[in-house]
Amino acid sequence: MITALPLALIFSFIVPQQNQSSNSPLDLIHVQVANEAQFQFLNILLHDVDDHQARHPGGAVVAYATDLEQNLLSREGFRFEVITEDLADWYARRAESDPSARSSSGTMGGFRTLAEIGQELDRLANDYPNLVSVKQSIGSSIQGRDIWMVRVSDNPNTIEPGEPTAWFDALHHAREPMSAESLLLFIDWICQGYGIDEELTRVVDSRNLLFVPCVNPDGYEYNRMTNPNGGGMWRKNRRANSGGSYGVDLNRNYDWAWGSQWGGSSGSGSSEIYRGTAPFSEPETASIRDASAAYPPGVSISTHTYSNLWLFPWSYDTIFAPDDAQLRDYAMEMTANNGYAYGTSWEVLYVANGVADDYAYGQHGA
Ligand SMILES: [Zn+2]
Known part of the structure; x- marks a missing residue:
């Protein structure tokens, strides 16, 4: 695994070029991943990287990316294709055309x-x-x-x-x-x-x-306010951060292994995984x-x-929890019928x- 230091270095280069707090449309993209370093780069740059297939030879990830981020990926030599343009619009159109969505609960x-x-x-x-x-x-x-x-x-x-x-x-x-x-x-x-x-x-x-x-x-x-027909792609809360960006990733704000010494959150307010100013x-x-x-x-x-994943602790570092065997047993039971992949967050x-x-x-x- 790449350590926290190079992660921080990569981050300092890419932060000025991204603007995740804007309302730039997010596309769904499919990116080829050649090695672990490329994978870590994607994790820091993009949002909700879905990678449980990524670490195999010829692996790829599915992720959200703005046009700006796609330009950066091109410059960095990544090979990727856009699966869905403007996801918010796509979701709204799907809901409009799908009778089951129209007749459902919300x-x-x-x-x-x-x-x-x-x-x-x-x-x-x-x-x-x-x-x-x-x-x-x-x-x-x-x-x-x-x-x-x-x-x-x-x-x-x-x-x-x-x-x-x-x-x-x-x-x-x-x-x-x-x-x-x-x-x-x-x-x-x-x-x-x-x-x-x-x-x-x-x-x-x-x-x-x-x-x-x-x-x-x-x-x-x-x-709901920006996309009343569904498809809104805002992830964080609505904290007004210093510097003009919005939002803290609530799922990086808990007081367990909070902070910059771990590689799974960001100190930048514009990041989708911004951890906030304090736990x-x-x-x-x-x-x-x-x-x-x-x-x-x-x-x-x-x-x-x-x-379609079942994740269990630990997430903050590449270590196993003291109850790993039991957590894994639960995971096997919980995924027996739905076929979800399971593991610690860092594994999958x-x-x-x-x-x-x-x-x-x-x-x-x-
Ligand atoms: Zn989530």
Whole structure:
């Protein structure tokens, strides 16, 4: 693996040339990767590099890139092709032309808006008052929006400290609406199966299941405002950074291996993986910290889209967790039916530091 120092050097060269805080259209591109150094270069330059095939001979990655970034890749000698021009536009058109998207639950290209997520939580609490709590705010975003949580359990409005807690969250990254939808569908599925499926009923009766379907309401709402028909590509929160850029990557802002000594985050406000000025500098991550301290989880699942991966700690460095064998066993079970690739983040994706799953594991053993 390349070390943190050369990563920092590469970064200092490319930062002035990129402008990820602008609204430049993002294309989906397919890039040939000749070696590990090229792969690391891509990881730093681009966003959400999906690479679990990249480290094989002739490997390639799929990633988002602006025209400016594609120019830079050309200059650096990368071979790539554009799969989809202007993803936001493509998503909006797809939603418009797809009857199943139009008839589905949400009005934002088939996905729920922030308001509609709140309405669905209200509906679930109404329809299943003995299983789903009234939604409660665990804190506010920078722009003052509530971060909602519901508890699913046999006595949902009563804290039962004797029952172990399982934690589920979604939408750290604003452009990943399927992550919230998957949790809402999961809650609905639990409620419909309760009293019918024996194992499911046992779990609900003996556990606190906590759900936070939108960790990043400002970023999510920003995407609705810029792209009301879906396809908004904003990722971070809406922090106004010094220097005029916007947004902290909430999934680099946790107080576990936070900082520049690790190679999986950026100190540049314009970067898509900007870690912020300090651990838990953002009210959104601080809300997660406080809620998870109030209800310490034994299991924690943080959902993203779209790479069909099951990732487990550690993410911040190329090392294995003390419970690696157990985490790997869970991963095998969780991917047995869906065929997802699994591993630590650095094995199947990239090094990422200050992330939610490392914090949940490091702080709570979850
Ligand atoms: Zn994500």
